[in-house]
Amino acid sequence: MITSLAYLGINSPKKDEWPEMATRFWGAMVTDPGPDGSVRLKFDDALWRLQIHPGEQDETAYIGWGVDYEEDLDRVEKALADSGVTSERGDEALAEARGVNRILVFTDPWGFRHEVTWGQSHVRSSFVPGRAISGFVTGQQGLGHVLLLMPDIEAGHEFFTKLGFRLSDKIIVPGRLNARFYHCNARHHTLALGQCPPGVAGLNHLMIQTSSIDDVGTGYEIAQEMGVPITLTIGRHSNDQQFSFYHSTPSSFHVEYGYGGLEVDEETWVPRVYDRTAVWGHQPHPDGKGRPPGIMHPLADPNLPPAEEA
Ligand SMILES: [Fe+2]
Structure with missing residues (x-):
C-alpha cells in the first residue's frame, strides 16, 4: 500500500517565478528542466520531487505516491477496483518522465489525478541546497x-x-475547520483532508520540513525580504507539533515551511480530536487577505452522465 508522498506536479502560467523562491528562500535545488520546459525542484537525492509545468491556469496536475515494493502496486490496483475506481498502468514513457520504474494512474472521485509509483530514481550526493x-x-x-x-x-x-492511510487525528473547530490527518509512514501526516463548500475540491497546501528550527526562522526573514506573501505567521500546530509558517506560492496553493513534526509510533498511536489548529501563533497575516484557499477545481456533477470517451 502507499507509504509516502513521492512527488507533486502543478501546471501554472507562473512557473518562471518558482526557481528564485524555491532556492533563495526554501533552500531547494533547481535541476534540469523537463522536456516541456517545466521547473523541477529537488529536496534530496531523488531526481526531483516538485515539478511546475507550463500551463494556462493553475492546476493540480498530479499527486505522486510511493510504495515500498513493486507488488504493492497490485494491491493498490485491487483496492481501487473494490472502490469502483478504474486505474491504469502508465507506460515506460510516463514512468521515465516521472523518474520512476513503475507507475499506476487513477483519478479519484474529487477529480485529483494520482500516480502511485515504485522505484523513484535517486542519485547519491546530488542534492546541493539553494541556500545554507x-x-x-x-x-x-x-x-x-x-x-x-x-x-x-x-x-x-x-x-x-483503503489505500494505506491511517487516521492520526482530527481537528474540528466548529464553524471554521473540519479536518482529518493521515499517516502512511512515521511522519504524523502525509495526507490531510479538509472540508470545503460543495461543488469544488482543491489543493490547499504542501508542507516541506527542514531539519533545523533555524532554517524556519531564517526562511521567515528571507521570505519577508523577498516579498513572498506570508499567509499564517509562525506558530506550533496542536496535533503534529509542527513549528511552521505558511506562505502563498506563485501558483495559488500554499506551502507550510516547518520543523519538528511529530513522528507516529504505529504500535502505540491512538487518534485524538483537537479543537484548535495551533498551540500558539499561526495567526492570519495581512498578506493572505483575499487569496484563494488553494488551487480549486469544480467537481463533476454526479447527477450528469459521464462524458463519452472520444
Ligand atoms: Fe500542514
Whole structure:
C-alpha cells in the first residue's frame, strides 16, 4: 500500500517565478528542466520531487505516491477496483518522465489525478541546497504532506483509508475547520483532508520540513525580504507539533515551511480530536487577505452522465 508522498506536479502560467523562491528562500535545488520546459525542484537525492509545468491556469496536475515494493502496486490496483475506481498502468514513457520504474494512474472521485509509483530514481550526493540550510526531512517520510479540500471528508476517509492511510487525528473547530490527518509512514501526516463548500475540491497546501528550527526562522526573514506573501505567521500546530509558517506560492496553493513534526509510533498511536489548529501563533497575516484557499477545481456533477470517451 502507499507509504509516502513521492512527488507533486502543478501546471501554472507562473512557473518562471518558482526557481528564485524555491532556492533563495526554501533552500531547494533547481535541476534540469523537463522536456516541456517545466521547473523541477529537488529536496534530496531523488531526481526531483516538485515539478511546475507550463500551463494556462493553475492546476493540480498530479499527486505522486510511493510504495515500498513493486507488488504493492497490485494491491493498490485491487483496492481501487473494490472502490469502483478504474486505474491504469502508465507506460515506460510516463514512468521515465516521472523518474520512476513503475507507475499506476487513477483519478479519484474529487477529480485529483494520482500516480502511485515504485522505484523513484535517486542519485547519491546530488542534492546541493539553494541556500545554507541543514536540509529537508524526506527519505522514508517522502516529500512532506498535502492538504486536499473536498466537500465530503467522510467519503474521503472511506476512500483513502483503503489505500494505506491511517487516521492520526482530527481537528474540528466548529464553524471554521473540519479536518482529518493521515499517516502512511512515521511522519504524523502525509495526507490531510479538509472540508470545503460543495461543488469544488482543491489543493490547499504542501508542507516541506527542514531539519533545523533555524532554517524556519531564517526562511521567515528571507521570505519577508523577498516579498513572498506570508499567509499564517509562525506558530506550533496542536496535533503534529509542527513549528511552521505558511506562505502563498506563485501558483495559488500554499506551502507550510516547518520543523519538528511529530513522528507516529504505529504500535502505540491512538487518534485524538483537537479543537484548535495551533498551540500558539499561526495567526492570519495581512498578506493572505483575499487569496484563494488553494488551487480549486469544480467537481463533476454526479447527477450528469459521464462524458463519452472520444
Ligand atoms: Fe500542514
